[in-house]
Amino acid sequence: MAKTYDYLFKLLLIGDSGVGKTSILFRFSEDAFNISFISTIGIDFKIRTIDLDGKKVKLQIWDTAGQERFRTITTAYYRGSMGIMLVYDVTNEKSFENIKNWIRNIEENASADVEKMILGNKCDLDSKRQVSKERGEQLAIEYQIKFVETSAKDSLNVEYAFYTLARDIKAKMEKKQEASNPPGGRSGAHQLKANEPQRKPTSWLSRCSVL
Amino acid sequence: MSTSSVDEIPDQSKDLFTQDGVLLKNCVGRPVTDLNSIGMLCIVQNADGTKCVEWRPNDLITIDSDTQDQEWAVVNTVGRRQRTLSGNMTSDYATLRARIIKIPLEELKTFKVTRNNQQMQFSTKQGVWQTTFYFQHGNAEIFVAYLKNHVKTAKTRHDRNTYVVVEPNVESQVLNRSFAELDIFTENTTDVVWNLVSNFKQRPYETTLEAFSKLTDIVYYGNEGLNGKRDVSEEVADLLTKSMSAMEDATTITKNEEYEVVSVKPTLPPRPCIPRGTPLSTEKWDALQDKDGRITEVEGVKQLIFRGGVAHSIRQSVWKHLLDYYPWQMSHSEIRAHQKKKTEEYFSMKLQWRSMTEGQESRFSEYRDRKSLVEKDVNRTDRTHPFYAGDNNPNLVVLQDILMTYVMYNFDLGYVQGMSDILAPLLLLLGNEVDSFWCFVGFMEKIASNFDMDQAGMKHQLLQLQQLLMFASPDLAQHLAQKDSGNMYFCFRWLLVWFKREFSHIDIMRLWEVLWTGLPCANFHLLICVAILDAEKDVLISKDYGFTEILKHVNDLSMSLDVDRILSTAEGIYHQIVSAPHLNDQIRIILGMEPLNMANSAHSGNSDRQEAGTSRTQTNGNETRTNGNEHTGPFGQDIDEVMYQIGLDMNF
Numbered sequence: 001m002a003k004t005y006d007y008l009f010k011l012l013l014i015g016d017s018g019v020g021k022t023s024i025l026f027r028f029s030e031d032a033f034n035i036s037f038i039s040t041i042g043i044d045f046k047i048r049t050i051d052l053d054g055k056k057v058k059l060q061i062w063d064t065a066g067q068e069r070f071r072t073i074t075t076a077y078y079r080g081s082m083g084i085m086l087v088y089d090v091t092n093e094k095s096f097e098n099i100k101n102w103i104r105n106i107e108e109n110a111s112a113d114v115e116k117m118i119l120g121n122k123c124d125l126d127s128k129r130q131v132s133k134e135r136g137e138q139l140a141i142e143y144q145i146k147f148v149e150t151s152a153k154d155s156l157n158v159e160y161a162f163y164t165l166a167r168d169i170k171a172k173m174e175k176k177q178e179a180s181n182p183p184g185g186r187s188g189a190h191q192l193k194a195n196e197p198q199r200k201p202t203s204w205l206s207r208c209s210v211l
Numbered sequence: 212m213s214t215s216s217v218d219e220i221p222d223q224s225k226d227l228f229t230q231d232g233v234l235l236k237n238c239v240g241r242p243v244t245d246l247n248s249i250g251m252l253c254i255v256q257n258a259d260g261t262k263c264v265e266w267r268p269n270d271l272i273t274i275d276s277d278t279q280d281q282e283w284a285v286v287n288t289v290g291r292r293q294r295t296l297s298g299n300m301t302s303d304y305a306t307l308r309a310r311i312i313k314i315p316l317e318e319l320k321t322f323k324v325t326r327n328n329q330q331m332q333f334s335t336k337q338g339v340w341q342t343t344f345y346f347q348h349g350n351a352e353i354f355v356a357y358l359k360n361h362v363k364t365a366k367t368r369h370d371r372n373t374y375v376v377v378e379p380n381v382e383s384q385v386l387n388r389s390f391a392e393l394d395i396f397t398e399n400t401t402d403v404v405w406n407l408v409s410n411f412k413q414r415p416y417e418t419t420l421e422a423f424s425k426l427t428d429i430v431y432y433g434n435e436g437l438n439g440k441r442d443v444s445e446e447v448a449d450l451l452t453k454s455m456s457a458m459e460d461a462t463t464i465t466k467n468e469e470y471e472v473v474s475v476k477p478t479l480p481p482r483p484c485i486p487r488g489t490p491l492s493t494e495k496w497d498a499l500q501d502k503d504g505r506i507t508e509v510e511g512v513k514q515l516i517f518r519g520g521v522a523h524s525i526r527q528s529v530w531k532h533l534l535d536y537y538p539w540q541m542s543h544s545e546i547r548a549h550q551k552k553k554t555e556e557y558f559s560m561k562l563q564w565r566s567m568t569e570g571q572e573s574r575f576s577e578y579r580d581r582k583s584l585v586e587k588d589v590n591r592t593d594r595t596h597p598f599y600a601g602d603n604n605p606n607l608v609v610l611q612d613i614l615m616t617y618v619m620y621n622f623d624l625g626y627v628q629g630m631s632d633i634l635a636p637l638l639l640l641l642g643n644e645v646d647s648f649w650c651f652v653g654f655m656e657k658i659a660s661n662f663d664m665d666q667a668g669m670k671h672q673l674l675q676l677q678q679l680l681m682f683a684s685p686d687l688a689q690h691l692a693q694k695d696s697g698n699m700y701f702c703f704r705w706l707l708v709w710f711k712r713e714f715s716h717i718d719i720m721r722l723w724e725v726l727w728t729g730l731p732c733a734n735f736h737l738l739i740c741v742a743i744l745d746a747e748k749d750v751l752i753s754k755d756y757g758f759t760e761i762l763k764h765v766n767d768l769s770m771s772l773d774v775d776r777i778l779s780t781a782e783g784i785y786h787q788i789v790s791a792p793h794l795n796d797q798i799r800i801i802l803g804m805e806p807l808n809m810a811n812s813a814h815s816g817n818s819d820r821q822e823a824g825t826s827r828t829q830t831n832g833n834e835t836r837t838n839g840n841e842h843t844g845p846f847g848q849d850i851d852e853v854m855y856q857i858g859l860d861m862n863f
């Protein structure tokens with residue numbers, strides 16, 4: 001059986017309701033935009049496999065509901081995620097201010113070394129802009145997180161954002177592997193071969209291996 | 212066999228199973244005039260816990276209404292309706308009651324099924340068939356299957372159609388018997404017990420939970436033709452001891468002597484296939500109202516709606532009643548006055564936010580936040596439906612206005628995502644702002660706990676769903692628990708908006724109106740979940756779906772579900788559950804039935820330890836108390852903690 005991918009990364013989209021998380025994911029997975037999307041209730045995920053420096057990387061991207069009330073449920077899905085996109089809406093000041101709360105939320109519920117990235121979405125709506133690009137950059141520097149402005153509508157920087165986050169995760173992982181595995185040894189815990197027989201799940205990684 | 216009189220019938224007796232259309236062919240000691248009358252054959256549990264087979268003539272059924280429990284009414288909708296219509300007790304009442312035939316299971320010696328399974332005979336004395344019944348509709352198979360849940364039988368060697376009762380009133384006795392005496396081990400018992408032991412070490416919470424369900428569900432099935440008791444093999448006994456000590460080792464478990472590990476899988480009685488009825492028609496609806504438009508037969512109306520829903524042409528008026536906007540008993544003129552009052556009330560609340568100036572708004576952030584939440588969601592609600600499609604659609608403005616007015620109506624709750632999904636079908640059907648608002652209020656009244664700030668209501672329902680599934684479909688429940696999905700979070704969307712996202716507009720109207728009746732039991736919407744999941748059971752288990760695949764599979768069921776089939780399955784499951792011999796208080800409480808063990812449910816030792824939703828969550832300690840003195844088992848903890856542990860804490 002052919003290997004369908006070399007790595008499987010679990011990513012997560014979080015941010016206030018209506019900032020465009022589902023739209024960003026839709027753009028990335030289907031390359032489409034739909035003005036009349038429905039709000040997210042509960043949780044869902046989409047899959048896209050990308051090619052990263054010769055490796056096939058399967059991205060499993062989880063989309064959560066933004067409203068605060070549902071956070072007790074949605075945070076249950078933070079575990080095991082390796083990268084998180086923090087999304088705000090450049091036309092909505094409040095969603096920008098809330099990024100700090102979302103970061104705190106991650107610190108409490110996700111693993112400490114999760115890769116993060118801040119996205120200022122809807123940058124096509126320049127006339128309604130409330131948050132300047134500079135403020136976004138400033139915040140990113142403050143938290144030492146990468147930042148980019150995106151538009152799910154105009155397909156701006158969405159690909160770039162996911163590739164960047166995935167590349168950072170891959171780099172971090174390979175570095176870890178080198179440190180713990182002698183060269184030439186069997187692949188480490190994070191590398192997963194798709195054709196490996198199903199084992200008793202020990203981490204979400206192997207559990208997702210048949211997807 | 213005894214002939215009963217009025218005072219002999221305890222009022223809390225309960226029909227566990229009923230079969231309509233059963234003809235009394237013969238009965239020793241009865242006048243000929245009683246014979247050949249049509250009636251209903253039931254398995255009844257008396258108030259004192261004893262059970263009997265009971266036959267009631269139909270003409271009695273049409274009078275006796277309120278002493279009977281609700282459940283059987285489902286089987287006999289028409290009969291029930293007539294009953295309450297005629298209502299008054301006649302002087303013949305006692306005479307009619309005397310015609311009831313009761314066969315206490317304790318006295319039952321043999322029964323046999325003959326004539327192509329259509330005839331059933333009972334005997335309480337060796338060698339005499341005292342009563343003979345003829346099943347007009349269908350055959351006696353299902354009745355026998357249910358009866359065999361309550362008595363242990365053996366088939367006689369010479370006549371395969373004759374059953375000898377080996378032990379009556381099975382489950383009450385089982386409870387008193389010790390584990391070793393139970394003759395429940397099947398060939399692969401060793402595996403089952405061993406799995407329990409090894410699982411326990413790795414996953415104490417889940418395993419305990421599973422073990423719990425087995426304990427509390429102790430059931431003893433009559434193994435036909437099996438007389439003498441098999442000994443528990445030494446090996447098994449040994450394993451069992453190990454499992455006990457494994458439990459002792461776990462800090463969460465105390466008092467282990469209280470726990471008996473029973474590895475038999477309790478099975479439910481066969482699932483009756485109950486066809487859906489036809490929708491409540493205009494003619495029927497008109498006939499149900501008196502000349503002033505009052506509806507007195509509310510229960511009857513609800514029964515009809517439960518069976519078949521409502522014809523689309525009369526939905527507008529029926530829904531207003533179902534959603535408690537129009538009281539059933541109001542006459543036309545009273546309704547007009549009521550409507551006027553409600554219209555004024557609506558517009559005064561609407562004015563409250565409409566008259567807010569920009570300046571006020573700018574200094575009222577909480578209001579602003581809610582307004583923008585509503586706006587965002589209204590723009591994302593059912594936009595593919597023609598009624599809400601397109602730019603500047605005026606219906607979106609109405610949606611927005613109603614939801615904003617609701618914020619003023621219930622500012623504490625405010626606006627929560629999901630509410631626009633609840634409102635959209637109402638406005639679509641009713642087309643009128645005021646009516647839609649008040650119907651929305653009525654619907655919200657039924658599901659307000661879904662929108663709790665701390666989501667305690669949702670979590671509680673998810674836990675109850677897990678418990679129901681463990682009872683109704685234990686294989687699946689166990690599979691889910693093994694795949695870290697025991698918290699049922701993947702059903703969150705179903706429950707939050709009552710399946711709105713899973714069905715088309717047409718189908719959701721049908722599903723909702725049926726659920727609004729509150730029949731046949733409390734939390735029937737959870738049985739809808741069980742029905743959907745049960746249909747997917749084979750896929751989920753055979754493909755060994757894990758955490759992510761389960762979520763995906765369930766999410767992808769959206770728009771591919773058959774509403775009538777699901778309703779019928781859910782009702783079938785309901786009957787399976789309530790007639791299961793191992794039906795326990797935990798499940799009874801979820802379904803809104805009186806718990807049998809009142810003392811245990813009356814006080815809840817752990818309720819004060821729960822921060823949220825105390826009144827709703829207090830029942831979760833029951834099983835623990837039934838089995839042990841200390842409520843430190845999984846159900847004795849805070850719900851949050853349990854949800855977390857059964858599903859998420861394991862193996863991440």
Ligand SMILES: Nc1nc2c(ncn2[C@@H]2O[C@H](COP(=O)(O)OP(=O)(O)OP(=O)(O)O)[C@@H](O)[C@H]2O)c(=O)[nH]1
Nearest residue numbers: 017018019020021022023035040066122151152153
């Ligand atoms: N102009 C513009 N509109 C966008 C963009 N991204 C999303 N939107 C719109 O913003 C609204 C909200 O987008 P969603 O993707 O549903 O938002 P979300 O973050 O998933 O919201 P929740 O599911 O409620 O948490 C929709 O009406 C989208 O059409 C964008 O890049 N540009």
Ligand SMILES: [Mg+2]
Nearest residue numbers: 021022039040
């Ligand atoms: Mg979304």
